[in-house]
Amino acid sequence: MVAIDVSEGQLATARRLADIHGSRIEWLHGNAETVPYPDGSFDVAVSEYGAALWCDPYAWIPEAVRLLRPGGRLSFLTNSPMLTTCYPLDGSEAGFTLVRPYFGQHMFDWSGVEIDPGGVEFNLAISDWFSLFHQHGLEVVDFLELQAPESATGTQFVVPADWAKRYPSEMVWKLRKKP
Numbered sequence: 557m558v559a560i561d562v563s564e565g566q567l568a569t570a571r572r573l574a575d576i577h578g579s580r581i582e583w584l585h586g587n588a589e590t591v592p593y594p595d596g597s598f599d600v601a602v603s604e605y606g607a608a609l610w611c612d613p614y615a616w617i618p619e620a621v622r623l624l625r626p627g628g629r630l631s632f633l634t635n636s637p638m639l640t641t642c643y644p645l646d647g648s649e650a651g652f653t654l655v656r657p658y659f660g661q662h663m664f665d666w667s668g669v670e671i672d673p674g675g676v677e678f679n680l681a682i683s684d685w686f687s688l689f690h691q692h693g694l695e696v697v698d699f700l701e702l703q704a705p706e707s708a709t710g711t712q713f714v715v716p717a718d719w720a721k722r723y724p725s726e727m728v729w730k731l732r733k734k735p
């Protein structure tokens with residue numbers, strides 16, 4: 557098992573947790589858009605708000621495909637493009653108003669916003685994700701739009717529970733590299 561992250565600090569935390577659980581993992585300090593491994597090295601690739609949010613899909617999706625053997629699986633979890641359409645421009649909570657175009661979305665730079673400045677994130681319209689997968693020989697095995705349960709309250713990562721009960725705040729793609 558191999559894990560990659562650009563942050564030494566995050567890798568140190570991951571190493572500590574892996575030791576607690578007795579997991580044997582090789583740690584790479586680097587950019588998930590260019591992974592120093594030969595073609596077809598992996599059976600499975602997973603991203604949970606790592607490359608899936610912080611890397612450019614037009615770079616990291618072809619890189620993940622290169623790293624997988626034919627028939628290998630790629631699964632990732634990230635924000636829904638519906639959510640990115642409703643994030644206010646100042647960095648505050650997601651609201652019920654559309655604040656930017658859905659079509660053509662790609663890069664979001666949160667570094668200059670008033671509330672809780674962040675980094676540069678990426679997302680695409682669903683049809684653009686499909687085109688990208690098709691272009692790189694990935695079949696869609698499953699696609700999930702996550703809905704908050706009725707019991708959810710409060711706000712998590714700037715998404716109010718009421719919002720996430722009505723609209724998909726997160727999505728999961730399960731993909732397979734064509735044999």
Ligand SMILES: C[S@@+](CC[C@H](N)C(=O)[O-])C[C@H]1O[C@@H](n2cnc3c(N)ncnc32)[C@H](O)[C@@H]1O
Nearest residue numbers: 560561562563566586587588604605606610611
């Ligand atoms: C929200 S965390 C989630 C990480 C992991 N899935 C977890 O559950 O701990 C996002 C991670 O992506 C890393 N990251 C951001 N850009 C990256 C890149 N270009 N290549 C590799 N990792 C990156 C960050 O350093 C951070 O550790």
